Amino acid sequence: MKKVIAQTEIDVNEEGYLTDFSQWTKEIGTEIAKEHNIEMTDSHWQVIDWIQEKVNEGVALSIRGIKKSGVIDIKQFYALFPGGPLKVSTKIAGVPKPKSCI
Amino acid sequence: MKNLVILGAGTAGTMMANHLVSKLPKKEWTITIVDQYKTHYYQPGFLFLPFDIYTEKQVKKDGKKFIPRGVNYIQKKIDRILPEENKINLEDDILDYDVLIIATGSKTAPDEVEGMLGDNWYKSIFDFYTYEGALALRNKLREWEGGKLVIHITEMPIKCPVAPLEFAFLADSYFKKKGIRDKVEITYVTPLSGAFTKEKCSKSLGYLLKEKNINLEIDFAIEHVNNDNNKIIDYADKAIDFDLLVTVPTNMGDEVIERSGLGDDLNFVPTHHNTLQSLAHENIFVIGDATNVPASKAGSVAHFQAETLTDNILLYVEGKPLKEEFDGHANCFIETGDNKALLIDFNYEQEPVEGTFPFAGIGPLRLLKESVFNHWGKLAFRWIYWNMLLKGIPIPFVSRNMSLKGKNID
Secondary structure, eight states: OEEETTTTTEEEOOSSSOOOOOGGHHHHHHHHEEEETTOOOOOHHHHHHHHHHHHHHHHOOOOOHHHSSSOHHHHHHHHHHHHHHHHHHHHHTTTTOOOOOO | EEOOOOOOOOHHHHHHHHHTTTTTTTEEEEEEOOOOOEEEEEEGGTTTGGGGGSOGGGGGGGGGGGGGGTTEEEEEOEEEEEEETTTOOOOOOTESSSSSEEEEEEEOHHHHHBTTSSBBBBBEEOOSSHHHHHHHHHHHHHHHHOOEEEEEEEESBBSSSTHHHHHHHHHHHHHHHOOGGEEEEEEESSSSSSEEEEEEEHHHTTHHHHHTTEEEEEEEEEEEEETTTTEEEEEEEEEEEOOOEEEEEOOOOOHHHHHHHOOOTOOOOOBBTTOOSSSTTTTTOOOGGGGSSOOOOOOHHHHHHHHHHHHHHHHHHHHHHOOOOOOOOOEEEEETTEEEEEEEOOOSSSSOEEEEEEETEEEEEEEEEBBBBHHHHHHHHHHHIIIIITTOOOOTOOOOOOOTBBBOOO
């Protein structure tokens, strides 16, 4: 489905995750963050950069990965993206959230 | 003579031995398979063992029975793979290889979480992903009189990602049959964003937890187990009480992968998603749970991979280009309790959907819908595993690549 955000029309799934990463911009990320009451800072963007890099490399995202990222520790990760940090940060980053097989 | 060595005689390794023994020219190739353990377990049966649905005998057999004649079977510990020298150090021997197949699987690592492997391990904290754990849990459940049952996934990826959910459904049935369901509070705890994370599954199956009165805790990334007051605590300091914790510990590839420097953070070997060749060494191939490919870690996946990998090994030894064929195909029965089950059929790209399988419009199996017939399918699968799957016999009408026939796609 379509959604207009930061004056741009983007394709998202029913939960609001971008389905086409090429449509992603920093402005869109900022607006999605606002929907989750998150005001983006440099620390937030560092995490988003890291997530996009990992997804691009085909590496599955996990809390363990965050722990070893060297970017941030897990407590900080929770503090930056409250309420399920992986599902919130991936949405802001314009990439799919971690999934199981069903 | 040239040497093809298979490391691991589990589901994937045994299937590869059976496929290759009749296909690699005997005059040119010696096939060797190495596994330190004597017993071959039917791992899907570990789900049924705790509920007294299967007996010990039904889930284990002597591994030797499934290794074909013409394949050397070495029962020794593997110390290290030396990929630069094309050698393998065993505990007291050295093997040379021209082609290596890594099928060392995945195992639980409860020591990855602080407190999990503490005083309460196999007293009030159990896993069911090992034979020992499933059996200890069976004995516990036989005498347990109720309380807070917490079913918990530590982190992804895990073998058979639906097994913990099946465990929750079967537990509901089990306690109902025992007449103590009203004394048991069942909670399902996942690090993911839901019990179902894919849209179609979520829509089709969302009713199941409510119907069975199973509580759900999502986004729970465990930090430690508190053994003093029986709680699991996550990184957001959320605490969940339990009287009986059934956990799926972190799953990791074998330590030999780490010792050999061939793995990622979780000791899984970086592997080409479609050819199953290792990314680091062209004469090393990887199959089953040992790979890092984003397919489910499941026997059916290993079965479909084995067919592609057999072709690719033959192409490789002839110096021809490999087929980029494997599509992540998985086909799994999911127990939903009360003698019913679901069937899902999916791959890297296609999420599970409703429909019929294997014949469009006919079935007889229903996709993503509960049915008694699917449950029989799951039970029949044990016979298929021992008598067909391990021997590399193709399953009629089920192709290595996922088919869209019979699937309801929007």
